[in-house]
Amino acid sequence: MGDKPKGNKKLMGKPNRPNYQILVIFGLLLIVIAVSYFANDNSAIPINQDEFKAMALSNDVDNVKVFSNQKKVFVTLKREALANSKYSIQLDERSPFAPKLGPHYYFNIFSAENFNEKLDEINGELSGQKIALEVDNSENPNSLLINIGFIALFIFGFWFLMRKMTGSAGPGGQIFNIGKSRAALFDAENKVKITFDNVAGLDEAKEEVKEIVDFLKNPSKFTKLGGKIPKGALLVGPPGTGKTLLAKAVAGEAAVPFFTLSGSDFVEMFVGVGAARVRDLFKQAKEKAPCIVFIDEIDAIGRSRGKGQMPGSNDERENTLNSLLVEMDGFATDSGVIILAATNRPDVLDAALLRPGRFDRQISIDKPDIVGREAIFRVHLKPLKTAQDVDSKKLSAQTPGFAGAEIANVCNEAALIAARKDKTAVDMEDFQDAIDRVIGGLEKKNKIISPEEKEIVAFHEAGHAVAGWFLEHADPLVKVSIVPRGVAALGYAQYLPKEQFLYQTDQLIDEMCMALGGRAAEELVFGKISTGALSDLERITKMAYSIVSVYGMNSEIGNVSYYDSKQSDYSFNKPYSEATAQKIDEEVKKIIEDAYDRTKTLLTDKRSELDILAKELLRKEILFQSDLTELIGKRPFEKETTYQQFTENNDGSSEVGEDIEVAKEKKEVEKEGAEESK
Numbered sequence: 001m002g003d004k005p006k007g008n009k010k011l012m013g014k015p016n017r018p019n020y021q022i023l024v025i026f027g028l029l030l031i032v033i034a035v036s037y038f039a040n041d042n043s044a045i046p047i048n049q050d051e052f053k054a055m056a057l058s059n060d061v062d063n064v065k066v067f068s069n070q071k072k073v074f075v076t077l078k079r080e081a082l083a084n085s086k087y088s089i090q091l092d093e094r095s096p097f098a099p100k101l102g103p104h105y106y107f108n109i110f111s112a113e114n115f116n117e118k119l120d121e122i123n124g125e126l127s128g129q130k131i132a133l134e135v136d137n138s139e140n141p142n143s144l145l146i147n148i149g150f151i152a153l154f155i156f157g158f159w160f161l162m163r164k165m166t167g168s169a170g171p172g173g174q175i176f177n178i179g180k181s182r183a184a185l186f187d188a189e190n191k192v193k194i195t196f197d198n199v200a201g202l203d204e205a206k207e208e209v210k211e212i213v214d215f216l217k218n219p220s221k222f223t224k225l226g227g228k229i230p231k232g233a234l235l236v237g238p239p240g241t242g243k244t245l246l247a248k249a250v251a252g253e254a255a256v257p258f259f260t261l262s263g264s265d266f267v268e269m270f271v272g273v274g275a276a277r278v279r280d281l282f283k284q285a286k287e288k289a290p291c292i293v294f295i296d297e298i299d300a301i302g303r304s305r306g307k308g309q310m311p312g313s314n315d316e317r318e319n320t321l322n323s324l325l326v327e328m329d330g331f332a333t334d335s336g337v338i339i340l341a342a343t344n345r346p347d348v349l350d351a352a353l354l355r356p357g358r359f360d361r362q363i364s365i366d367k368p369d370i371v372g373r374e375a376i377f378r379v380h381l382k383p384l385k386t387a388q389d390v391d392s393k394k395l396s397a398q399t400p401g402f403a404g405a406e407i408a409n410v411c412n413e414a415a416l417i418a419a420r421k422d423k424t425a426v427d428m429e430d431f432q433d434a435i436d437r438v439i440g441g442l443e444k445k446n447k448i449i450s451p452e453e454k455e456i457v458a459f460h461e462a463g464h465a466v467a468g469w470f471l472e473h474a475d476p477l478v479k480v481s482i483v484p485r486g487v488a489a490l491g492y493a494q495y496l497p498k499e500q501f502l503y504q505t506d507q508l509i510d511e512m513c514m515a516l517g518g519r520a521a522e523e524l525v526f527g528k529i530s531t532g533a534l535s536d537l538e539r540i541t542k543m544a545y546s547i548v549s550v551y552g553m554n555s556e557i558g559n560v561s562y563y564d565s566k567q568s569d570y571s572f573n574k575p576y577s578e579a580t581a582q583k584i585d586e587e588v589k590k591i592i593e594d595a596y597d598r599t600k601t602l603l604t605d606k607r608s609e610l611d612i613l614a615k616e617l618l619r620k621e622i623l624f625q626s627d628l629t630e631l632i633g634k635r636p637f638e639k640e641t642t643y644q645q646f647t648e649n650n651d652g653s654s655e656v657g658e659d660i661e662v663a664k665e666k667k668e669v670e671k672e673g674a675e676e677s678k
Contacts, residue, residue, distance in 0.1 A: 044074060044106040045090055049118070052107055056122045056131055060084070063132040064119070065103065066112050073109055076102030184260050185288075192252040199249045200379045201372030201404060202242055208363045209233065209246060212338060213254045216290050230360040232328060232339035234298075236346045237365030240405030243342035246365070247294045250340065257291040259284070263300030266320050274301065274320030282327040282337065289336030298341040304350045321350060328358045367403050370396050376404050380411040387427035395431055398478060400497050410434045432479075440485035440492040449490065455618065456522060457482045460532055461491040462613035463521025464514060466606050467599055468495065469628060472637050473510035480613075481622045490532065505553045512540045512595040513602070520599040521610060540595070544588040554587050606632075 052075060055061050060081035065074045081087060082104075091104055109115045112135060123130045196206055215222055215229045222229070235243040251258040259281065266274040285293050301320045328339060341359065343349065353359065368376060373396035381392060399407065413434035418426040449457075461480045468474040475495035482491045519533040552559040562575050574581060603610055609632040616631060617623060623631075 044103050047075075047105045047107050049107055049109075052105070053122060055105075057125060059126065059128055060087070061131050062102075063134065065134045066109070066115060071109050071111070072106055073115060074103035075105040075107075077104050185257060185284075192248055192258070194245070194248040194252045196249045196253055198379065199242060199246055200375035201368035202246060202365060203372075205235070205246060205363050205365050206249075208361060209250050209340075210253075212292075212340075213250060216254055216256050216292070216338070229336075229338065231337075231357060232341065232359040233361040233363055234346070234354070234359040235340065235342040235363050235365055237344060238367060238403060239344050240403035241365045241367055242404045243344075243365055244296055245404070247296070247340055247342060250292060251294070254292055257285075257288040258294065259288075259291065260294040260296070263295055263297045263302070266301050267317070271316055272319065274316060275323035278320060278323040278327055285337045290338075291336070292338045292340060294340040294342075296342050298353075299343045299345045299348055302341075302343070302349045302353045304348060321353070325352055325358065367401060370400070373399055373402060373407060376407045377411070380408050384411060384415050385425045387425040389428045390426065390431065391428075394428070395435075397496065398432075398435060398494070406438060410438050413437050435494075436479075436481070436485070436492065439494060440481075442485065449484065453490070454482065455614075456526065456530055457491045457532065458614045458617040459521045459525050459610070460518035460530075461493055462610050462617060463517035463519075463524075463603060464493050465517075465613055465623075465628060466610050466632070467517030467520075467602060468514040469609075469632065469635055470602060470606060471510040471513055473504075473507040474514040475511070476625065476635065477628065478625050479622065480617065482617050483621050505547070508543055508547055508553075509591075509595055512543055512592070513599045515540045515543075516592075516596050516599045517603065520596060520603050524600060524603050524607070525610075525614075540592060541588070544591045545584070547591060548584050548587045554591075556587050557584060 052061075052073075055075070055077070058081075060077050062076050062078040062081075064076070066072070067074075077087060082091070087104070116133070119131065119133055196210065199206060212230060212233060219229065235246060237243055247260070251260065261281070266277050281293065285291050301317055301324065303317065303321075305315075305318045305321065339359070346354075346362070354362070374392050377392035377395050381390065395410075399410065402410070410431065411434075414426050414430040417433050417437075418430040421430075423430070461482055465477045465480050468477050475497045477493060478496050479494045480491075481493070484490050485492050515536045516533075518536055519529055522529050522532075548554040548557050550561055550563040552561050557580075564575065576584075612631050613623070613628070616627065620627075
């Protein structure tokens with residue numbers, strides 16, 4: 001027999017379930033149609049009692065029906081009267097669902113007894129057949145239908161709302177399963193493909209979590225010495241450093257079931273749902289033990305209890321946290337379930353959640369150093385088609401402070417830029433453009449800038465470059481550009497700070513002088529200043545206040561720090577008097593003024609170098625470190641910077657700038673060759 005056609009594949013599966021939502025909607029639609037059909041008060045035409053009397057005296061009325069509770073009278077005409085044009089025209093304008101046999105008209109009355117007397121008078125004047133009267137003291141059936149339709153609509157709406165709120169499929173998808181856990185399970189059938197080889201730059205963190213995986217794979221190695229498996233590990237670090245990626249690698253490496261969910265999955269508007277989901281999660285985990293449970297963004301439910309709570313209120317989040325604390329280390333806690341959690345806000349977590357026995361280890365995942373960035377670049381460069389000039393060491397030196405997510409973004413942006421230019425491989429120039437895009441924002445090529453503004457921007461950026469070049473402890477410039485980027489940035493400069501963790505006073509002062517170089521250059525050249533130094537002033541103000549009130553580096557204030565790491569950002573209480581506050585402000589102003597005077601003196605001595613760089617910026621718009629070396633000479637300091645240590649040749653020329661220039665020359669040669677061939 002031949003193979004069955006693919007079109008019959010659907011017939012071989014499970015029969016389709018009926019769509020109950022469509023059935024309910026269809027039933028409600030029928031109710032609405034029925035109400036419209038039987039709604040006499042909606043299809044009947046309103047008249048007054050004088051018009052009714054005229055109809056009755058003309059022998060056109062067959063019968064009347066009185067609803068005493070509604071104080072309405074419905075009038076039904078005789079069949080021969082319906083042929084009269086004065087009635088037929090009005091009746092034809094009614095709804096198509098209106099009954100043909102009547103009632104046709106209605107009018108309001110004060111009471112059924114009063115209308116009874118008036119109808120007797122009318123019947124007394126009639127010579128022929130009398131008008132029959134029917135009195136109905138019961139409820140109008142139309143209102144009953146409307147009530148039934150409203151109740152059905154309310155039930156359906158509530159059911160549909162609950163279905164949408166709880167999800168339409170899977171555990172917890174129905175209203176009766178709202179307390180079920182929403183954790184995704186990864187086991188041997190649907191294993192995660194990410195391993196520790198995909199995680200770079202986190203060697204110390206990998207060692208910590210590798211030990212947990214090894215314990216689950218080979219517990220006898222640790223238990224024979226009396227050791228116990230850690231109950232939990234908390235991954236702490238800034239956004240984008242690879243906390244979730246490391247958890248995915250654990251899921252891929254561990255040969256045990258892996259539950260993963262977010263802290264917000266426990267949050268629900270109904271009371272007790274979060275605690276019920278915690279209990280259900282650990283119930284499933286104990287059934288699959290040994291296993292690992294990963295809770296991402298645990299600060300959604302792990303905040304400190306009692307803060308910001310109204311007196312007498314019931315905080316659902318606290319109930320969820322209490323349930324989590326009991327499940328992690330309570331009387332009935334079973335071994336074999338390891339908790340991994342990640343957060344970038346450890347300062348807001350409850351102390352009971354962080355204690356040993358619940359989270360035995362806190363694994364700090366910081367932004368990678370230059371060696372870690374190089375390893376991360378190698379991982380993200382593998383799937384890209386790169387040119388020979390692309391060096392991960394150079395890229396790592398040019399991206400200080402970048403997290404893993406930002407490095408991945410740089411590699412992706414470089415590939416997109418190369419594809420936009422119809423290149424066959426991603427070269428170093430594309431990575432330079434990608435770094436500029438990530439740091440400075442989108443290049444605004446069509447932004448209209450007057451020549452006067454462009455000259456101000458050129459001298460401003462040249463002031464930064466010269467100040468940083470001739471200050472020993474300032475970060476040296478790598479690239480300076482006057483091409484507009486981002487929302488309001490008219491100029492852009494990239495510096496490469498040293499890989500260090502401790503800063504001395506002279507280093508901070510030199511950084512402030514470099515930041516003030518732009519404004520000092522404007523005042524020195526033009527005799528007036530502009531608003532372009534906003535970000536620089538914001539930066540030096542924070543640095544000056546940190547020197548005085550945080551790090552205790554001011555001789556007048558002394559070795560005192562008014563910084564409290566546990567204090568809320570919204571606290572308005574200052575830990576010092578008004579006199580001290582005034583003194584701090586005076587010292588900050590003095591530090592900034594001294595730095596500004598020092599910067600102006602430096603730029604006055606180097607005025608020729610300032611003019612040279614500004615004119616070259618106006619001509620080229622972009623200058624690299626190699627250009628600064630050619631224009632104003634080498635830095636007069638023997639100590640090499642991090643950038644020089646990793647990217648320069650023995651002769652001191654920067655390879656990055658040369659690579660880009662060589663690439664541009666190759667492009668020009670290729671264009672000339674193509675034109676000659678044409």
